Every structure is written in structure tokens, then in C-alpha cells.
Amino acid sequence: MGIFERYLSLWVALAITCGVALGLLMPNAFGQIAKLEIAHINLPVAVLIWLMIYPMMIQIDWSAIKDVGKKPKGLALTLFVNWLIKPFSMALIGWLFFRVLFADLVDPTSASEYIAGMILLGVAPCTAMVFVWSQLVKGDANYTLVQVSVNDMVMIFAFAPITGFLLGMSDISIPWQTLVYSTILYVLLPLLAGVVTRQVLKADSNKIAQLSMRLKPFSTAGLLLTVVLLFAFQAQTILDNPLIILLIAIPLLVQTYGIFFLTYVLAKYLKLPHQICGPACLIGTSNFFELAVAVAISLFGLHSGASLATVVGVLVEVPVMLSLVAWLNRQQ
Template identity: 60%
Template sequence: MSTENNGIGIFEKWLSLWVTLSIVLGIVLGQIWPDIFSLLTSFEYAHVNFVIAVLIWAMVYPMMVSVDFGSIRHVAEQPKGLFITLVINWLIKPFTMAALGVFFFKFLFIDLITAPDADSYIAGLILLGAAPCTAMVFVWSQLTRGDANYTLVQVSINDLVMIFAYAPIVAVLLGVTDIPVPWGTLVLSVVLYVIVPLLAGVVTRKIILSTNRTNKAISNFTAALKPFSILGLLATVVLLFGFQGNVILANPTLIIIIAIPLLVQSYGIFAVAYFAAWFMRVPFRIAAPCALIGTSNFFELAVAVAIGLFGLNSGAALTTVVGVLVEVPVMLSLVALANRTQIYFPRK
């Protein structure tokens, strides 16, 4: 059996297929039972939909249990990899994503979409670009035989930075692109979908370690929850496309239009991070994960914030879901590229 098959489960390996099927199911159900979808949107408070909130927590909580802030003390062992990750994730990626959004939706595709829709799609891209990967990067790291402990350090530090930086960066970029910034909802979304599940993950981790002092117990716990996490994501996609069905059916090329800047961003960011790691002589076991974590997105958070800020039937929410659709095949192609080019990196 190949390394790829060993390193990635059936849910993750075929995630794009499950998402595609969920899109189809959502569109069909939205046409058959529109009243049910309307009823589900009514369960909300302060622009937070309770049904979606439960599904998002089901997605995010298991990966937060894996975060180990104690691993941060190992950061000095290989500072170059962490430096590349932080620069890419917080100083480059959000801004290039916003720039690509403006270029494609304000200029290149200007005759294909309306101005309000363009703003909404740009907002979705910004929410994706400012959210570095938290969970799936462990899969990509494993498929490249990366340093698991160092990957954990990168994820832990990124989560710490995200608590303080995500909302301000998103607000700045939305303001630059002339999109109104609902500050209250933005901050509430970060609290609900980053801080609360992160604290819950930290408490859960301490409880597990207090009763069974091995990281294996944590791995078993998160593995048991993983199917629920994926199901939460797929259920969210069904709901989103139940509302977006009429828009998609009226303009079936919309998915492709949204996917193009996402593809350009993904391959471009990987090229920058991977070349920087090669230039700085970072060992491959760290270089590959640090480039992949900069390329991948925390799409669960982006989906949640897009729904909270702009609504279930918004173009921003649709854009974040298209990000889920393209994520897995793009990342698997980059994993394959990294494995084929590892001979150009130091081994130790």
C-alpha cells in the first residue's frame, strides 16, 4: 500500500468528492424543500445561526484538542521554518489573496458578475486567505514524512497569533476593498469559533493527559471524533448550497470563476514558501510542512465567519465552500510535488 493511502483516511482522501456530492444534495433539497431551509435560518441571534454554530464546533473542536502549547518551547530548534510560516501566513498570504480577488472580480471578470457579488466574493477570499490551516496540515505533513513535533509547534503558534491577528487583518483588508466591516460580528465569530473551541480543546487535552499520560490517547480521541468533524463540514455545505441553489443553477460557471483565484493563490504561495525554504537550506522534514501550512486554509473558520458576517446565502459563504472543494486535490498535488523534489533539500 502506498504512503499516501496509509497517511490519509477515506474521509480526507475523498473530501472533494464528498463535498461535491453534498453540493448536489444541497441544491436538490433546496429546490424540493425551500421552506425547511428558511426555517433553519431563523434560529439565530446576533447574526449567529445556532444550527451552523453546532456544526462548526463539531468541525473545529477535534483539531483544537491536538494543539499543544507546551511544544512551543521547541521553537528555537529550527527557527527558519517557523519564520517562513509566520511571514507567509500573516504578512503575505492575506494580502495576495485580497489583491487577487480585486484583480479577478473587479477587472478580469467584471462583465460576468455584478458589483455587489464581486464584493461578496472578494470578502470570502479574504476570510480564507487570513485563516492558516490548523488540522489538515497534520495530514499533509505526514504524507511528506515531515517532523510531526515541529508541525505541532507551527500550528500551536499560528493558533496563538490567530486569536489576536485574524480579526484585525480581515477588518483592514475588507476596509481597503471598500467592503463594510461588521466589527461586532467579526469579533464574536473569532471568540465563538477560535477562542471557545481552543479553550475547550486545551481543557480536554489536560483531562486526557491526567488520566492517561500519553499522546497516543489524544490521537485516539481525536481520531474517534474525526468522522463527526467531517460530517459537520458536509452538513454545512448541504445547508449553504440549499440556499445558493438558485444562484448556481442560474450561473453554473460561477464555481469555476471563484475557483480560479483560489488556484492561483494556492500554487503561488506554495512556490514562494517552498523556494524560501530551499534558499534558506531548511531540512525537507520541516521545509515541506512549513510550505504546505502556508498554502492550506483553515476553511472551517472561514466558512463560519463568512456565514456570521454575511449570511448563509451570501457570495462570501459560497466562496469559502468553493475553497473546501479545491483544497484537497490542490494540496495532494503539492504533496506529490514536494515528495518528488525532496532530493534538493538537506536531509538533516
């Protein structure tokens, strides 16, 4: 695990601090950036998100899907948790905390946006970081690749309908055109770009690894600059109510640990070996936060509580996932 991944929460925290400071110092400049959009999709952020997502998609080997029929239990568990449990549990937990437990601490409009951000995280299962978590728990690398590949294929068709349904259930107005555009821009097109890149490189693992390493600094910069932008636009809100980060983090922690242990119990019931059980649990637990951030910005805007909630997901995820990796390794 590289220094960036290991200390991701630290870098994100520094980017948050930088973003808040810049937002307070130069509000007009960031106001101009916010106006650069088409169909409610902010163009500077779209470029940054692509810098993050494209290097990940290069690593997806679609030829691995031919092995789907081998050891189907682990794959079935991954799909069941990711698409039939996690999105709905995230929506429920978001509603419980922001409509009931935190109702006196957050105004109704902001509560709706925080719930929306949580839903976007819940409907976006992890892609790239799964390979890191799988390696750390000594998971079956080939099987993890199959799980991720199939998961991404399902995401193309399931992300927009499930997101729209859950946002509608939360009484949030859904700009369907923007949601569909976002799915195409941030899921379908990057996946196709990854496929084309692999064909150009003739699926040579060494060339793919070399290209990924060359693109890694751009991916890192894309993530951190996106965080800086988001928190620059949220600067005044955070200054007025600094406890909001904690209020968002609490339900995200409940969801993350809850989904993990539910998946672990199901994996043990299915008698999955550790090298398949571990990655299956971690895929369902972690989030494709790059996608969630991009869609939150597209649907609700850079200033929104939904965008803030998705970025808090970035801040929370890495230390939590490392704690779960350590716990899994002790169960061997």
C-alpha cells in the same frame, strides 16, 4: 490518509449536489433555518462548525511551544507567509479577478462578496489537515506541531484585525461586533476547550488519539452538513449561474499555487531541510476552511457569495494539496 480525507473533494461535491437539490425542493424549510441566529451568527451552523473544529483543537499540544527557539527559520517563514503575505495576496488576486478580469461576468455586489470570501480563506491558515500533509511529505512531526501551535496563537490576536482591515480595503461594511464574536466563538473557545480536554486526559497521547477517533465521524458529519446547508441556500443562484463555481475556483487556484511556490523559493533560500521545508510550504498554502466558512456565514449570511466562495475553497483544496505533496516528494 483516511478514505474521507483522500476523497474529501468527492464527498464535498456530493454534498453540494444534495444541498442544491434540497434547496430547490424545500426553500421554505431552509428559510426557517436561516432565521435561527444571534448577533448574525446562525446557531445550527455554529453547532456544526464546532463539531468540525473541536476534534482538531484537541490535537494541539501547547507544551510544544517551549521548543520555538529551536530551528527558528522554518517557524519564521511560516509566520511571515501566513500573516504578512498570504492575506494580502489573496485580497489582491480576488480584486484583480472579480473587479477587472471577471468584471463583465459578475455584478458588483456579488463580486464584493466573492472577494470577501477569498479574504476570509486567506486570513485563516490551516490547522488540522497540516498534520496529514506533513505526514505525507515525511515532515518533522514535532516541528510541524510547533508551527501549528504558534500559528493558532497568532490567529487569536491577528485574525479579526487583518480581516477587518482587508474587508475595509475592499469597500465592504464591517460588522465589527460580529467579527469579534466569531473570532471568540470559532478560534478562542475551541482552543481553550482543546486545552481543557488535554488536561482532563492528562495529555495522554493514546487517550487523545482514541477520543479523536471517536469524534471523527461527528467532525465529518459537521463538515458535510454545513456544505449541504450552504448550497441549499445558494441553490437558486447556482442554478441561474452555474459557471460561478468555476469563476471562484480560478483565482483560488492561482493564489494556492502562487503562495506555495513563493514559500518554496524562500525555504530554499533559507536552506531549510526537506522535513521542515515541506510542512512550511503546505501550512502557508492550505486554509482553515472551517473557520472561514463559519465567519463568512456570521458576517454575510448563509445566502451570501462570501459563504459560497469559502465552500468552493473546500472543493478546490484537497486535489490541489495532493498535487503539491506529490511534487514536494519528487524534490527529495
